[in-house]
Amino acid sequence: MKTLSGIHISHDKRTENKETALFPLPDEVLIPMSQHMGAPCEPVVKKGDLVTVGQKIGDTDAFMSAPIHSSVSGEVTAIEDFLNTNGTVCKAVRIKSDGKQTVCPDITPPEITDRDSFIHAVRESGLTGLGGAGFPTHIKLNFDAVKTPIDTLIINAAECEPFITSDYRQLMEDPTDVIEGVLMVQKFLGIPYCKICIEGNKPAAIRLMKEKTADIGAVSVVTLPQQYPQGAEKVIIYTAVKRIVAEGELPSNQGVMVMNVSTVAFIKKYADTGMPLVSRRLTLDGDAMTKNQGNYTVPIGTPVSSLLSYTGAEDAKAVLYGGPMMGITLYDTAQPVLKNNNAVLAFRELKKPKMTECIRCGTCIRTCPLHLMPVSIENAYNARDVEELKKLHVMLCMNCGCCSYACPAHRNLAEINQLAKALIPRPKKK
Amino acid sequence: MNGLTVAPSPHRSTKLSTSMIMLNVVIALLPSAVAGTVIFGARAALVLLVCIASCVIFEALTRKLMKKEQTISDLSAVVTGLLLGMNLPSSIPIWMAVIGSFVAIVIVKQLFGGIGQNFANPAIVGRIVMMLSFTAFMSSWPVPFWYKLGADVVTGATPLAAGAGSISYIDLFLGNCGGCIGEVCSIALLAGGLYLMAARIISPAAPAAFIGTVALMTLITGGDVLFQILSGGLFLGAFFMATDYATTPLTNKGKVIFGIGCGLITFVIRNYGNYPEGVSFSILIMNLLTPYIDRLTQLTPLGAKKPAAKEA
Structure with a gap:
């Protein structure tokens, strides 16, 4: 079996034997209306509404979307603007928990026949x-x-x-x-x-x-x-x-x-x-967490700050949604747990060695699982040469980060690939 | 809470760095440099040290004059200096070695943008400029262990100039022959080259294609294959200069083409040219072709589709 290229990186699966526990119920959750690829939902509740666990609080008619449900029972205290980590803004529903976790009465197992x-x-x-x-x-x-x-x-x-x-x-x-x-x-x-x-x-x-x-x-x-x-x-x-x-x-x-x-x-x-997606299993780890590292079932919308205080990581200098290779850094610990998070990692620092000039060693090419040429893509990107970027097939890049990881000059090649993708005009929809 | 670090992924990186790569190249060159010093005496060590020191100083001065960040800590100037020195006869006047270093670092490397940006191998151009400018000094070769014979330098021909049969294979392999400081001891160069390959710092593609082509062409024309491979600067050039990152192709396919080109040119110059040796010229010529080789050998990524030809 031919294996595609890649990198060997320490696994650090320190929590693999930690059985999943229930995370303590937060006082308040903030549930953004965009937790998926596609169109954001519109809130279907308003300030002052009482909601129950599993009640639908956001939906849309858009094809590419998924409805959003409350993870706690309590009162909607605000419908507010929320800045996603990708820079877009959507609505978010803030709910104060009553601590009872009353389940929505409509919840019954779905009828599935075909x-x-x-x-x-x-x-x-x-x-x-x-x-x-x-x-x-x-x-x-x-x-x-x-x-x-x-x-x-x-x-x-x-x-x-x-x-x-x-x-x-x-x-x-x-x-x-x-x-x-x-x-x-x-x-x-x-x-x-x-x-x-x-x-x-x-x-x-x-x-x-x-x-x-x-x-x-x-x-x-x-x-x-x-x-x-x-x-x-x-x-x-x-x-x-x-x-x-x-x-x-x-x-x-x-x-x-x-x-x-x-x-x-x-x-x-x-x-x-019949209980919709209102909580998920999450790995909490990273060197800034001093206690309680492990796997937890966490209500969607739980503020990350609650996770950090529970694990003794209040002084973390960097917090990630996801793993260290593709994870996204949080800009604020008030950001909530989202449906697609599989881990929240907290670190004392994100060390990045000093970036130096490219020496054309070709390591990025050898490590790319798809045989892309990040060194050439960076040159074409710097020249804003869209035709060349197309010829280099930058759109194939999955942002796995192998090139950046392996680069001895520590260049942000994966990031450049994403910026280069943005230069290529999207094909018109038929 | 604020003060969080926000950065693009990935958030991990290799411990390898440019300076570590260069340090490994220096380590790989050391056996041959030491052998050269043993064979040609303390004068050889002096030439090597002068080249290294002047390359580093020239790099520091140029960067300062150009108001650019200092780069001497990446050790690439040390590699250039060591390589240049190893490409000189041990009897070369010191001031000439300094001029060679100037050409290599200031003209070829820094004026074109510094590490990674130079179009030709600095040490090779330094050597070629010296060869054309100081031809007599650059083709006067102290015989091995001359310092044991008496106070005066005794010179002789290199094996390539003397021709096949002038020397035993074992002497060629161990470096018991005239030549540049760092090119004579084949076994030390081989060890260094294999070390860099084992450390995955260089790919075997270019050296194998280079040496293989010289061997094949010699075989076809009925020459002495082992003699051609072990003499002159072939091992030094193939393992340490045809594998320079900045001036050779990026992909393995490109590296093979580069190596074959070097081998062919070396063979032609050695057998039909005015110079007894052609390794330097062959690498320089192929350096100039590298951008074109890169263009021809662009990889097709997994799942790539040809860009649609027609646009509405």
């Missing part, structure tokens, strides 16, 4: 990709079975980022949810095969999943090489089924669908309970 009712139920659950990208799950499930039939469901349990163990805990604690979620997706969408892909640094999970799927012929477990970034969608597809998703294509064009392991497990849970 493909349409299954996809509808997933939409109503507010589910978005829990691995990080936040792609609305119901859109992914609603592929065109005639034009782009899918033969293989790939379950992404690579969890290739250092520190993060939330998907690992999902596998170890609720393997049945994972498998039954997989079987539901296969059944209602007619996908014959499934490959559960786990990076080799999680032997216990691989053993457990192999055991649990031993009797299911259509489901197999794949051990991924121990190299970052195994969990990147294009990489995992290549490793698992040897197919290449080309520029501008979706995985469905290649007959595959990739779902994060926690995402698929949530589908099963929702089918059983």
Whole structure:
């Protein structure tokens, strides 16, 4: 099996044996209306409304979106503007918890009988990709079975980022949810095969999943090489089924669908309970956290400052949504936990060695899983040469960060790639 | 709470740095530099030290004059100085070595923008300028261990000038022959080159293609393959100068083309040119072609589609 390039980085899975605990209920949550790729929701509650756990508080008619639900019971104290880490502004609902966690009376297990009712139920659950990208799950499930039939469901349990163990805990604690979620997706969408892909640094999970799927012929477990970034969608597809998703294509064009392991497990849970996505499993770690590092079920909207004080990380100098390779730095600890966070990491400092001139060593080229040429892209970007950037296929870059990591001159190559992408005019929609 | 660091991902980076790479190159060059000193005496060490010192000083002065950040701590000037010195005969007058260092660092490297920006290998251009300017001094070769023979320098021909059969392979391999300070001891150069490959600092592509082409062409024309490979500056050039990052192609395919080009030019100059040795010229010529080789060998990324030809 040919392995795509990448980097070897310390795993730091220090919380892998920390069983998931319930995080203490915060006094207040702030729930942004944009926690997914696509159109933000509009709040459907107003200031002064009393809400319950699981009650829908945001929705939209836009196709590419997912509804948002309250994670606590209590009173809406404000509808305010919220600055996302990507620089956009959306509405956010601030709710003061009454501490009772009264469950919304409308919540009942959804009726799922066929493909349409299954996809509808997933939409109503507010589910978005829990691995990080936040792609609305119901859109992914609603592929065109005639034009782009899918033969293989790939379950992404690579969890290739250092520190993060939330998907690992999902596998170890609720393997049945994972498998039954997989079987539901296969059944209602007619996908014959499934490959559960786990990076080799999680032997216990691989053993457990192999055991649990031993009797299911259509489901197999794949051990991924121990190299970052195994969990990147294009990489995992290549490793698992040897197919290449080309520029501008979706995985469905290649007959595959990739779902994060926690995402698929949530589908099963929702089918059983009808409780929408109002909390999620989160890894809390990083050298600024002095106590209580581990995995927690945290209500969506919990301010990160609560996580920091619980873990003794009040004096953290840098806080990340996600892992150190692709994670996003927070600008304020008042920012809330979002649906697509799988970890919040707090560090005493984010050390970055001094940047020096490019020496053209070509390390960035050798480490890029997709064989891009970051050194040439940087030159073309500096010259604002859009034609050259197109020829270098910068749009393929997944921002995995291998080039920046490996660069001995410590240049921000991955960042340059993203800036270069912005120079390329988007193709007009047909 | 504020005062949080906001930065683009990734938030981890390698411990490797430019200065560590350069330090490794220096370490890899040391066996040959030491061998050169043993073979040609203390004068050889003096030439090496003068070249290193003047390269570093010229770099510091130029950066200061140009009001640019100092870069001598990246050790690239040390590498250039050491390489230049290793490319000179041990009897070269010191002031000439200083001029060579000036050409290498000031003209070839700094005036074109410093590390990574130079179009040609500084040490090679330094050597070529010296060869054309001070031809007699640059082609006078002290014989090995002359200092044991008496007080005066005894010079002789290099193996390439004397021709195949003038020397045993074992003497060529160990460096018991006339030549530049750092080019004679093949076994030391081989060890250094293999070390850099093992440390993944250089790729074997260019040296293998370079040496392989010289060997193949010699074989085809019925020459003495082992003699051609072990004599002159082939090992020094192939392992340490045809692998210079800034002036050779980025991709492995490009490096192979570069190496083949160097091998062909070296073979032609050695056999049909006016100079007994052609390694320096071959690398310089291929340096100039590097941007074009890079253009021809651009990688096709995984999943790349040809840009749509027509635009509405």
